[in-house]
Amino acid sequence: MKTSVAKTASNSIAADQDAPAIFVKKLSKAFGARKALDNVSFSLPRGSFLTIFGHNGAGKSTLLRILATLARSSGGNAEVLGYNLVQNPESLRAHIGLISHKSMLYLDLTAEENLLIAARLYGVGAMNDGDSSCADFARGNNSDCAARVNNLLSAVGLTSRRHDVVRGFSRGMTQRLAIARALIHNPRLVLLDEPYSGLDPNAVVVLDKLIAEVRESDNKRTFCMVSHDLQKGLQMATHVLILERGRVALFGERASLGDDNISKCYYASLGIQDDSAKFKDIMARPQDTPANLKGDFARPKDTSAKPKDTSPQANLSAMPNDTSVQGNLSANNDALARSTSQQNQGKEALR
């Protein structure tokens, strides 16, 4: 079987080009009394960016894990990229990438080794089945596999750290490498499970930029993100899904729904009064600069219900002032500089 990635990819695109990226009908997940998902139905066109909001335990992560084939549904029907989730999970796995708050990396291996293992497992550049032994990570510079790894490493700005063991990486660097790992097989659906949790503000900016780049690189690529954070979640969303106790509270295109409705439903799903004035305030702010990240997010003071939300805030309030954040970014964060200087190469890699 000497099929190249590109070839297989184009073949299967032809087969299911018209199918929506995600088609979910009456999907439910229950074991015993607890229903994690209850009659969830929606359909997402290709190339869109869906953000899933919801309370803790509303079923966001369960839904994402089912879409990622990591969990199985107990009822209903789901097709992702035209593949049936129950009947054909294995074929689907070749086309999805998952970025979660856990990196899925081996911490005792180097950045390059991690990517090479992933590339080989996915069969990236599997042209020469015979001699591309997995034992020789260093060898085989000419293969597609190594080229892909090189490109991705430069795209996430880790070329200079490629031979370093992941254990020594900062949280942000680890997350960047995790993104490279998730994109190694050029997935057509990218699933993000709270990718921002635990990141410091610099890393958040870099991550934003990376996701934006990945998005630009292919306008047919679909994204699906679970988020706790209204601002971060809406920043890139074209579609919004709000889950409440495993049921769909709101689904639709962001533009047609209108931010007011979204915020109303969002706060209602949290069981808190609508706070649309503050919400507008958030959305009105310019984005993508670390400075405005510092502002107190207009978030309900319901910290006990959503403990995860507090961590970025805590990080932010620890910063002395705006300028130090910016100084920090420009002076120390070589990664950002690198990722911009190597943008061309990077974009190519993400494609």
Add this chain to the structure above:
Amino acid sequence: MSGSKGVSAFKHYRILLAKDLRQEFRSKEMLSSMGIYSILVLIVFGATLAQTSAKVDIVQMSSGLIWALLIFTSLLGLNRSFAHEKEDAALEGLLLVPMDRSVIYLAKATANLLFLVVVELIVAPLFYVFFLSGSELSITLPLVVWPLLAGTAGIAGIGTLLATIAINTRGRDVLLALLFIPLAFPLLYACVSATTVAVVGGAAIDFAYVPALALAMGYDIVMLLVSWLLYDYVVSA
């Protein structure tokens, strides 16, 4: 069953096995802990047998002792064998790859088997020096290799499945021992019997060695087969 992009199951197996070996080569976590632990057990044996050595037939006892050592040492290693996979959810990353999931089992079991064999290669000569150098051993001594190999393969096979279960439980170290030792018992029983016969020699070699070894291998085959079949359920849960 192979991946959708033409990566064969065997290639997946090689990649995963190489990954485990490289990781161990880098961190030396399992080998060093198992190696030191087994030497400590030898020292404990030395102390506990110090008062009895005049009376006890050490040759007759030796294979039992070495199997006690191997069982406890392997528990230590098996507990650690999934530490890297769990640490940053790397196992989940493997589940996302389009491949036959029982390959994960085979690769991990092979890696555990190799590590245990390395430990045995260190321990066996030491055991000889410490306890058996003064005794006369049977000429059939080389035959211990087969029960050792059959036992180690079974330990790695059953242990890998149970270790996968144990990583997602509370109090996993104790739980692994609790599930592993009873399950490995028939194997242990057969292996001790075959090893003893090989060490002691005599007439028993003719009628007792082969049945015991056959029992051990039969148990290995059944257990490995069942574990291999059930592994997908365990690792996906």
Add this chain to the structure above:
Amino acid sequence: MKEQRIGWGQRLDKIMTPMFIAGVLFCVVAFVLSFTLAPLVLGAQVDTPALIGGQMVTNKLLLSQKIFYFHMPVAVVSMASLLFTAVYGALFLRSRKRKHDIRAKVATEIALVFVLMTMVSGELWERFEWGVWWTWEPRLTTYFILMLLVIGYFILRNAVGDPERRATYAAVFGIIAFIDVPICFLITRLVPSGVHPVVFRTDSGLAPNMLVPLLIAMLGFCCIAFALYRYRLRTELLLARTEEIKEQLELEGA
């Protein structure tokens, strides 16, 4: 489909109490018969004389042999329950239905009760027949291991938080643990030990007057085990139902 299942269950629930009573009666009959019908002298009837009768024949020794009519059926029932554990485990892995998990769990609970009864009766036997509390005899050892596996099953269940994962692990472990059952059952055939006789065989190991109380006792214990199983299962299913209703109410109340 669901209604049908409940209908079946109701029918079985109706007969479980009579079944329990019948089981107890059978056991009482077997108990009486074991003293009246079964002869005291054993050595001649069991055709491996070395095992019981081969040792000194005293009054005490012969009476304690009555434990056998209790010990052996209980042991067989415990192994049969474990078969149900494995079967329901396999059914669960295929269907992912919680009802199979509940049944596997209840079957293992029954198995645990009967395993403990076997161990206790076996211990009494050992003490009075052989004069020791413990011996590393193959069947005894494998059965002891079986007990540890059953206990391990419940410890494993308690150690897993997520219900679906718990059910999966328990099912897998139940299946693997079951491998020890045939080993335990066959070990007296594979490794002749001289302590446990091979009871079931073609060349009639037991004289009819000993076999009759034994079979009646076995029938009795099977009835008791099944009735207990249904009692426990009904409780568990009702508990699950209650949980479901609670969840429903909570959902509608919100």
